[in-house]
Amino acid sequence: MKRLTYILGVCILVGVLLVSFVFIKMYNKPHKDIANAQPEFVVSVTELAEEFQTDENEANQKYLDNVLQVEGELANISTNNGKSVLTLRQEGSTIQVICTLDVSENKKVLLLKEGQQVTVKGICTGFLMDIMLVRTIIVN
Amino acid sequence: MMLFFSSFVQSQEQYFTRQGYVSFYSHTPVEDIKADNNQVLSIVDFSTGQIAITILMKSFTFEKALMQEHFNENYVESDKYPKASFSGIITNLEALQNGENGVAQISGQLTIKDATNPVTIESKVTIEEDTITFLGKFSVTVAAYNIKIPAIVRRNIAKEVEVSFNFVHHPYNQK
Numbered sequence: 001m002k003r004l005t006y007i008l009g010v011c012i013l014v015g016v017l018l019v020s021f022v023f024i025k026m027y028n029k030p031h032k033d034i035a036n037a038q039p040e041f042v043v044s045v046t047e048l049a050e051e052f053q054t055d056e057n058e059a060n061q062k063y064l065d066n067v068l069q070v071e072g073e074l075a076n077i078s079t080n081n082g083k084s085v086l087t088l089r090q091e092g093s094t095i096q097v098i099c100t101l102d103v104s105e106n107k108k109v110l111l112l113k114e115g116q117q118v119t120v121k122g123i124c125t126g127f128l129m130d131i132m133l134v135r136t137i138i139v140n
Numbered sequence: 141m142m143l144f145f146s147s148f149v150q151s152q153e154q155y156f157t158r159q160g161y162v163s164f165y166s167h168t169p170v171e172d173i174k175a176d177n178n179q180v181l182s183i184v185d186f187s188t189g190q191i192a193i194t195i196l197m198k199s200f201t202f203e204k205a206l207m208q209e210h211f212n213e214n215y216v217e218s219d220k221y222p223k224a225s226f227s228g229i230i231t232n233l234e235a236l237q238n239g240e241n242g243v244a245q246i247s248g249q250l251t252i253k254d255a256t257n258p259v260t261i262e263s264k265v266t267i268e269e270d271t272i273t274f275l276g277k278f279s280v281t282v283a284a285y286n287i288k289i290p291a292i293v294r295r296n297i298a299k300e301v302e303v304s305f306n307f308v309h310h311p312y313n314q315k
Contacts (some may be wrong), residue, residue: 031205033292062211064198079195080178081161098158100178110250125198126222128181129158 031124033065034102035137038119039069045088049095052127060119063124071119076128077112084109086120086136095129099136108138153186155309156270161303162195164280166298173207173297175200183305186237189230190275191246193224193307215255215287224234224252227259236265244274252285263305268309 041063048070051059072088075096079085084106088097099120101109112118122136156199160180166173178201182194197218202208212218228248235241246261263276279300282289 025208027204029205031208034262064219064222078159080159082178083178085159085178098179100201125179126196128179128194128196128223130198132179134179134199 007021026111031135034067034121034123034135035104037067040066042069043092045070045072045095045097046093048097048131049090049093052131055125060126064126067121067122068124068133069119069121070099071117072097074112074116074118077109077114084128085114086118086138087130088118088120095131097131097133098101099133101138102135105137112138143300144297147151149302154183154217154312155292156183156184157181157307157309158314160193160307162303164200165302166305167302168296168298170296173202173209175202175211176203180305180307181273182309183312184307184309185272186233186272189233191226191228191230193226195225197222197224210293221253224250226259226260236267242266250280253287255285257284271308274305274307274309277302279303 003035018075029083048059048063048068053064070088074086075089076087077084080100083103084101086099086101086109088099099121114119118138119140120133120136122133125132125134143285158181159178160182161176161178162180163174163176177195177198179197181194184190186219198207198212200211202211216224226248228246229247230236233240233244236244242265244263244265246263248259249256249262250259259278259280261276261278263274266273266275279302281300282297283299
């Protein structure tokens with residue numbers, strides 16, 4: 001009888017530990033690792049702009065929540081509440097791509113100059129006047 | 141939205157920002173949840189007092205991936221409703237134009253998901269040479285926007301969420 005209570009006690013303890021381990025693991029699940037993620041789409045600013053302008057719903061379905069790699073001319077560098085923001089443009093398009101950078105990229109931003117070509121990788125969140133990327137990292 | 145936008149075109153006094161900042165904060169004894177979004181589009185016509193704001197729900201970033209997932213998939217259903225919007229009017233515009241009062245009284249309609257509710261907001265306004273800044277906060281009742289919180293996390297999420305904003309508007313014609 002004593003032995004049975006003992007085994008039962010151990011089982012419950014292990015169970016509780018296992019459940020809390022899984023719970024903590026899930027609760028602290030990391031964000032998608034953009035730096036090492038293969039981009040789902042490699043596109044130019046103009047291509048993106050055209051697709052969002054022609055059919056926003058369709059472009060939303062295609063691009064939202066996906067990792068995009070975008071190349072363009074760096075039109076503007078700014079900061080917004082501690083995060084760096086890059087604006088990418090391309091000749092022939094009034095629509096730009098606004099990239100909010102991951103905080104890990106803050107140092108790299110110092111090396112960039114407006115007017116140069118850049119390639120970035122980030123998660124597409126949608127289209128207002130411009131196409132938006134978040135958690136962006138600088139590829140090149 | 142586009143219609144509203146085009147009605148602005150004649151006016152000389154439009155200001156806008158493509159990078160407005162909005163954050164929300166939910167406080168409960170169990171946990172605090174915060175998310176921010178610095179990709180908010182806001183347009184203000186300072187001659188009529190009209191304000192139009194559009195927010196991409198997916199642009200809110202959270203500290204924890206799980207919270208962000210729950211927010212997008214279960215609460216605001218951002219695949220179905222990618223944008224939230226606000227349209228309103230400054231009710232004490234004259235006082236602001238005369239520089240008498242740095243606080244704008246704004247009343248308007250806030251749309252999240254498929255629900256629209258009237259809101260009144262007080263905002264600090266700073267007018268400088270070529271920027272107009274709106275800064276303030278207000279609270280949003282989660283249940284008023286058809287956001288259903290499951291019983292298991294009900295104690296983790298506040299019934300009233302505090303929304304803060306900071307919009308630095310620039311003149312519209314200068315890009």
